[in-house]
Amino acid sequence: MTPLGGIALKLASVVLFVIMSALIKAAPVPTGEAVFFRSFFALPVIIAWLIWRGDLATGLRANRLSLHVLRGIVGVSAMGFNFAALGMLPLPEVTALGYAAPLMTVVFAALLLGEKVRLFRLSAVVTGLIGVGIVMWPLLTVSDPTPTVLWGVAFVMASAVLRSLVQIHIRRMVATEQTSAIVFYFTMTSTVLSLVTLPFGWVLPPWEHTAMLIAAGMLGGIAQICLTSAYRGAEAALLAPFDYASILFAIVIGYAVFAEVPTPLMLLGSAVVVASGVSIILRERYLGLRRNRARPGMTPQG
Template identity: 55%
Template sequence: MYPLRGITLKLAAVMCFIVMISLIKAADVPSGEAVFFRSFFAIPVILVWVMIRGDLGQALKVRSVTAHALRGALGTLAMLTNFAAIVLLPLPEATALGYAMPLLVVVFAAMFLHEKVGLFRFGAVGLGLFGVLVVMEPSITMGAADAVETAQLLGVALALFGATCGALAQVHIRNMVQVEQTSAIVFFFSLTASVLALLTLPFGWDMPQGMQWVYLISCGLLGGLGQIFLTSSYRFADASLVAPFDYASMIFAVLIGYFWFDEVPGVQTLIGAAIVIAAGIVIILRERYLGLQRGKARQAKNPFG
C-alpha cells in the first residue's frame, strides 16, 4: 500500500469534481444539458483508461441490464437535481448540503441492505443531519421574502433530493459490485446518463455560446478524470483512510466561490458544514474501528493466521 499516493489521488479527484461543478455553475445551462455534457464527454476518458488497464472486455461486460438501468436512472436524477441546485445556490452552501449523501447512505444501508447500524453511528447521522438543518435554516426562514430567496429555497430542496437519490444509488452500487465489474459500472453509467439526458432536449436546451462550450466540454473531461483518480486512490490506500479527504471540497468550494463567483459563505453555513463534516468523520472512524475488530476476530478463529 502507498497511502500518500492514495491521498494525493483522492485530493486530485475532489479538485476535479469541485472544478467540474464550478464550470457547470458558470455555464448556467438547463440541468439536463449539463448532465449530457458531463456524461458524454467523460466516456472517451473512461474508455482510454480501461484500455490502458487492459479492462476493456470487462468494461463492456454486463451481467444485469436491469441493475445498470436502475443505477443509471438514480445517478442521472441525482445529477439533474444537483446541477440545478448548484446554479441556484452559493457554491459552499450547495457543497455543504451535498454532505447529506453519505449520512443517508448509512440510513438506507440499514433499511435496504439490512446492515447492522448501532446507536453510535445513528447518533452521528443525527448530528450530521442537524448540521444540514443549520445550513438550510436561513433559506427556509427567508425563502418567501423575494424571488432570489425563493430560488434559494428551491435550490435547497433540489440539493437534498439530489443527495437522497445519490445515496440510493450508492446503496444500489454496493449490491452491484458483488457481480459487476467496477469498470462496467462506471462506463455504462456515463452511457446511460448521456442517453437519459437527451430525453430532456424537447424541454429546451440553450445553444452554448463562446466560453460555454469550453465550460461544458471541460466538465465532462474533468468528470471522467475525477472518476479515474477516485477509483485509483483506493488501489493505494484503504477506503477509511482516504474517505475523510472528501471534505476538502469545502475548502475548494469556499475559495472558488469567493474568487470566481464573489460568494462569501455565511457564518451559519460554515458552522453547519463543520458539524456535518465532524459527523461524517466520526462515522468513517467508527467504520475503520469495526473493520479492524472484524479482522482480529477472523484471525482469532484461524489458527494458521
Template identity: 60%
Template sequence: MNPVRGIALKVTAIALFSIMAALIKATADTVPAGQAVFFRSFFALWVILAWLAMRGDLSSGLKANNKMGHVWRGVIGTTSMALNFAALGLLPLPEVTAIGYAAPLLTVVFAAMFLGEEVRAFRLTAVGIGLIGVVIVLWPRLTIFDESPEAALATVGVLLVLGSAVFRALAQIHIRQLVQTDETSAIVFYFSLTATCLSLLTLPFGWVVPTLSQALMLIAAGLIGGFAQIMLTSCYRFAPASVVAPFDYASMLFALVIGYVWFDEVPTGAMLAGASIVIAAGIMIIWRERQLGLKRGKARPNVTPQG
C-alpha cells in the same frame, strides 16, 4: 499499498470535481441541467474508454453481468446529478457542497433500511448530529415570511440539493449491490453511458445553443469529470477506503476558495457552522467504520481473499 499516493489521488479527484461543479455553475444561468448532464457524461465517456483501453480492461469494463442493475444505477445517479446541477444555478457553490454532505449520512440510514446492515447507537447518533448540521446550513433559506423571488428560488435550490443527496445515497446503496456481480470499471462506464442516453430525453424541454465560451466550459466539465472519476476509482488501489474517505471533506475548502474567487460568494456563519458539524459527524462515522473493520479483521485472521 501506497497510502500517500492514494490520498494524493483522492484529493486531486475532489479538486477536479470542484472545478467541474464550478464550470457547470458558470453556465447554469442559460444552459438547462439536462443539457449539462449530457456534456458532463458524454465527454467523460471517452476519457473512461481511453483509460480502460490503456489498462487493457476494455473487456471487463464493457461486460455487464447485471444489466438492469446498471440501468437502475444510471437512472438514480443521473437524477441526482441533474438535481445538483440545477441547484448550482440557484445557490452558492459552498452551500450546495455543504448540504450535499447529507448524502453519506443518508447512506448509513438507507443501508440499514434496504440492505439490512446493523446500525448501532454510535452511528445513529453521528447521523443525527450531521443532520442537525444540515438543518443549520439550510435554515436561513427556508424563509416562510420572505415572499421575494430570490428567497423562493433559494428555497427551491435547497430542495433540489436535498433531493440530489437522497438520490446519491440511494445510488451508493445500489453500487454496494452491483459490486457483488460487476467490475468497478464496468459500473463507471455504464453509468456515464446511461447518463448520456437519459440526458437526451430532456432535449425537447429547452436545450439551448451554447456560446463558444459556454461550450468550452461544458466540454471541459465533461473531460475533467472523467479524469476525476478515474482518479477516484484508482485511489482505492493504493489505500483502504477508511484512509481516503475523510478527504471527501476537502471539497468544502475547494468550494470556499472557488466560490469566493470566481463567483464572489462569501460564506455565512450559519453555513460554516453547519458544515463543520456535518463534517465532524461524517468523520465520526468513518472512524467507527474503521474500528469495526479492524475488529472484523481480528475475528477472521485466517480468512483468505477468496473467502
C-alpha cells in the same frame, strides 16, 4: 501504489469534482444539456483509460444490464438535481448540503440492506443532519426567501437522497458487476438519458460556455478515474475523510469566482456535518481493526 499515492489521487478527484461543479455553474444551460456535456465528454476519457488498463472488454461486459440501467436512471436524476441547484444556490451551500448523502446512506443501509446501526452511528447521523439543518436555516428563514432559493434547497436534498440510494444499489451491483463496467455504463446511460430532454429548451451556448461545459465533462471523467484508482493504493476507510476537503475548495472557488461569501451558520453547519461524518468513518475503521485482530484467535468454526 503507496497509501500516500492513494490519498493524493483522492484529493485530486475532490478538487476536480469541485472545479467541474464550478464550470457547470459558470456556464448556465438547461439542466439536461449540462448533464449531456458532463456525460458525453467524459466518455472518451473513460474509454481511453479502459484501453490503457487493458480493461475495455471488461468495461463493456454487463452481466445484468438491468442493474446498470436502474443505476443510470437514479444516478442521472441525482446529477440533474445537483446541477439545477448549482444555478440557484452558492457553491459552498450546495457542497455542504450534499454531505447529507453519506449520512442518509447509513439510514438506507439499515432499512434496505438490514445493516446494524448501533447507537454511536445513529447519534452521529442525527448530529450530521442537524448540521445540514444549520446550513439550510439562513436560506429558509430570510425575511422573504425566493422561490429560487426554496427550489434550490429542495433540489440539492433530492440529489442527496438519490445519491445515497445509488450507493446502496452499487453495493448490490458489485456482487456481479465489475467496477469498470459500472463506471462505463453509468456514463453511457446518463448520456443517452440526457438526450431525452433535448426537446425541452436546449440552447446553443456561446463558445466560451461551450468550452467550459466540455472541460467540465472531461474533468468529471478524469476525476472519476482518479477516484477509482485511489482505492488501489489505500483502504476506503483511510480515504473517506478526504471527501470533506471539498468544502474548503468550494469556499475558495465560490469566493474567488462567484464572490460568494460563506455565512457563519454555513461554516458552523459544515463543521458539524464534517465532524459527524469523520467520526463515523473513524469508528468504523476502529471496529474493522478490532475484528481483524480478533480473527487470528478464532477457532476454525468461528
